[in-house]
Amino acid sequence: MEDHKKRFDIIIRKLKDHGHKLTPQRLAIVTILARSEGHPSVEDIFHQIKKKFPTMSLATVYRNIVLIKSLGEVLELGFPDGSNRYDGNNPTPHPHVICIKCKKIVDPDLDSLDEIQKEVASETNFTILNHRLDFFGICSDCMAEKV
Amino acid sequence: MEDHKKRFDIIIRKLKDHGHKLTPQRLAIVTILARSEGHPSVEDIFHQIKKKFPTMSLATVYRNIVLIKSLGEVLELGFPDGSNRYDGNNPTPHPHVICIKCKKIVDPDLDSLDEIQKEVASETNFTILNHRLDFFGICSDCMAEKV
């Protein structure tokens, strides 16, 4: 996908424009976030980079995610159990479908929630800024396993 | 509202049926959960009870919430920042509207997400078991404060 390359360039550009340095560690993190294959966790990112960068520190992953989040270039999916998954490929809020067995996260193609959001806004008198919609279930792969 | 009384009775009945004892601390927690006015946090519940029960322990609140959750009689709204809010008045999944300033949580009247859920299920081949929908914004009270 060219898509990943575009996202990588956008994030790098934004980092430069804001005066941040491009360290090898940072580039490695941005590379993974731009792809965000399977919506990686901090640990996923850390272990993936650790293979080529044995001195890589978890703190560096956390710090860079905080930075890139502050630039609005990664969507953080935090869960109540403390786990976090990231989407730097599509950083705008969108629904997710999560397999509670294998933890796979999929982006469904859905009509946007614009109408529902307007309905909620007019009914509650809130100014709605953001939303989060997650569906939890079991993916077909896990359903197939009779184990 | 008679509603709160009914919920209280249902939760108490379920606790008894499962062989759990009704201690004063537990009754106090259930009373608050049955009402769930404003979707209380663990701290809210703890401090409210502490007034009449000076020895009340946070651990007891946590343990009882875990218990009542396991009976399916309270909906836990966990947030990525670690905060938790509870709804023991309506323990089935439903949308919430959250003020990011005053932390007020409101239940909007919305058409159910059944159709969207079916759409997601057929598109992704997941068996959907559950969902969560939160809208984040600013309530009219907080908008009015020009401070």
Next chain:
DNA sequence: TTTGCTGCAAATAGTTTGCAGAGAC
């Protein structure tokens, strides 16, 4: 050369757990 970044280790904070005594039934 300057300034921000990294790695390490220690600190943090909400939640959970072990244990001994108290209390519901």
Next chain:
DNA sequence: GTCTCTGCAAACTATTTGCAGCAAA
């Protein structure tokens, strides 16, 4: 009288932070 529950304090764990040295620009 039995067995669960409670309160306390310690343990746990993901994330954050202080600091000294390192490296991008």
